Amino acid sequence: MTFDIWADNDFRLAAFPANIPDHSINEIAKKLEKAIDDPDMSPFVAVDAESGKVIAYSLWKYTPERSHEQWIKERDERVNSWPGAKLDLLIPMFTEEAARREKVMGSQRWWELDTLAVHPDSQRQGVGKSMMKWGQEEMEKRNLQSVIVATPRGSGLYTQFGYKEIDSWGCDLRPYGGPGIYTNTLFVKFPKDPQIHA
Ligand SMILES: CC(C)(COP(=O)(O)OP(=O)(O)OC[C@H]1O[C@@H](n2cnc3c(N)ncnc32)[C@H](O)[C@@H]1OP(=O)(O)O)[C@@H](O)C(=O)NCCC(=O)NCCS
Numbered sequence: 001m002t003f004d005i006w007a008d009n010d011f012r013l014a015a016f017p018a019n020i021p022d023h024s025i026n027e028i029a030k031k032l033e034k035a036i037d038d039p040d041m042s043p044f045v046a047v048d049a050e051s052g053k054v055i056a057y058s059l060w061k062y063t064p065e066r067s068h069e070q071w072i073k074e075r076d077e078r079v080n081s082w083p084g085a086k087l088d089l090l091i092p093m094f095t096e097e098a099a100r101r102e103k104v105m106g107s108q109r110w111w112e113l114d115t116l117a118v119h120p121d122s123q124r125q126g127v128g129k130s131m132m133k134w135g136q137e138e139m140e141k142r143n144l145q146s147v148i149v150a151t152p153r154g155s156g157l158y159t160q161f162g163y164k165e166i167d168s169w170g171c172d173l174r175p176y177g178g179p180g181i182y183t184n185t186l187f188v189k190f191p192k193d194p195q196i197h198a
Pocket residue numbers: 005006115116117118119122123124125126127128129130149150151153154156157160
């Protein structure tokens with residue numbers, strides 16, 4: 001049903017051993033399927049009309065209110081959902097992310113882009129941009145504040161839609177065979193912020 005979003009992501013290649021791709025695809029498929037019946041989740045799958053193949057998928061969600069304990073629980077569940085991963089790399093990254101998200105999001109509800117992936121064969125053709133547009137229209141219509149945790153690849157796209165960088169964190173992948181420092185970025189946008197995409 002889906003394809004592997006992280007196939008060429010440096011962090012994923014360093015942190016997750018070779019058997020992880022199947023697990024990753026199954027996790028994404030399960031997540032999108034579960035989201036169909038959840039009123040706070042908006043999953044999308046883009047299918048090529050000719051081949052019938054999935055070329056992109058995205059998941060927007062309206063996050064629940066969270067106490068500090070719930071942030072910690074969510075972080076631990078996330079770490080535990082990747083059996084076999086290199087935990088000395090995974091735990092600090094997920095811990096940094098959870099702490100920064102909690103600092104910015106607190107116990108409020110946010111409109112969050114959980115997942116956006118365009119198949120490598122269909123990238124750089126405007127598919128990501130068009131999948132972003134629905135989320136932005138919904139955000140304005142419902143007057144929501146929005147947050148995105150971005151990979152290095154996604155950052156340029158979110159900036160084009162008026163998202164502002166709030167924080168970033170990273171790790172050195174070289175001891176794990178990776179190319180260097182890998183950085184994730186936390187972006188936010190408020191309903192009245194201008195959209196600046198072309
Ligand atoms: C990031 C991603 C969703 C972009 O999708 P896309 O369909 O290729 O994007 P678009 O063609 O609509 O391009 C929109 C903008 O994204 C940015 N972008 C897209 N691909 C990029 C790349 N390889 N490197 C740097 N910036 C890129 C550019 O700013 C681009 O605007 P431009 O073409 O005017 O320069 C896609 O590359 C992808 O799925 N990557 C792997 C998974 C991932 O990292 N997802 C983001 C999670 S936060």
